[in-house]
Amino acid sequence: MEIYRSRSSQVWGWLCVGLGAAILLIQLIGSGLNGFSVGFGVAVAFAAVGAAAFLRPAVAVGRDAVEFRNVTQTVAIPFSRLAGLEAHWSLELVGDDGTKVGSFAAPARSGRDRLKSPEDGASAEVATLITSAWDAYRAAPTTAAPTTAVSSPVPARADASADGSDAGGAFTRRPDLVGIGLVAAALAGIALAVFG
Known part of the structure; x- marks a missing residue:
């Protein structure tokens, strides 16, 4: 990791x-x-x-998952549920259900960098780290690459609870005590x- x-x-x-x-x-x-x-x-x-x-705050990248350790919560997403990366105010992971989570540890983007891809600009180092691990995960013979790509944002699921936890969602959120x-x-x- x-x-x-x-x-x-x-x-x-x-x-x-x-x-x-x-x-x-x-x-x-x-x-x-x-x-x-x-x-x-x-x-x-x-x-x-x-x-x-x-x-x-940190970003932990493992063989099969990414974990964002933010100020008051930790959010984990397995690569099997990851749909993409975005970079607006911070580096964001997009789940296959359309939910997003930002990283407090990834550098915030300046105004001129906001329109760049995640692999450019201020968050390039961590985006490259995540993308490399995700590519290795998809290339591994024991896992199948996703057959569908998310081409447009999928609305957030209606069954997500009000506190942000989602039993069946792409992200696993837990408080950081x-x-x-x-x-x-x-x-x-x-x-x-x-x-x-």
């Missing part, structure tokens, strides 16, 4: 975590424990946002800084 994380996200994530540590250190050196809740809350908020939004915990920690840090 290959894991993709953009280099810029790693840099921004560690900068946020480092900034959170620096804020806490400056608070302790400058004021000691007086007004500690403000500095601690801001430090926790910066570090948690950096970890949740920049360090944790660590990501949810980091978002909650960031919100708690902000609340502590404001009300503490």
Whole structure:
């Protein structure tokens, strides 16, 4: 399994975590424990946002499936249910039932790159990784290539539930409890800084 994380996200994530540590250190050196809740809350908020939004999101590509690890959920799709890739604001996978999911880890496209194919522009590296694995999956003798191609968007299925989970859909969605915990920690840090 290959894991993709953009280099810029790693840099921004560690900068946020480092900034959170620096804020806490400056608070302790400058004021000691007086007004500690403000500095601690801001430090926790910066570090948690950096970890949740920049360090944790990833694209994992295996032999027979792709997994998007976003901020608060993980979405998996087997190559047998994949219909294509698109790139608008982020790299998106399109299921054979017409549903789409975007990756928080794939670089966002700039305005001039939005009309390019997924293999061009800012998300080229991860799109090439997914396309190569998908081609290898289809070429393997134990799997059959799809006999029909999706030429136009298929409307989302009516039996998909309101929470986004879909028992029979192309994607398997599950909550990422660590990501949810980091978002909650960031919100708690902000609340502590404001009300503490």
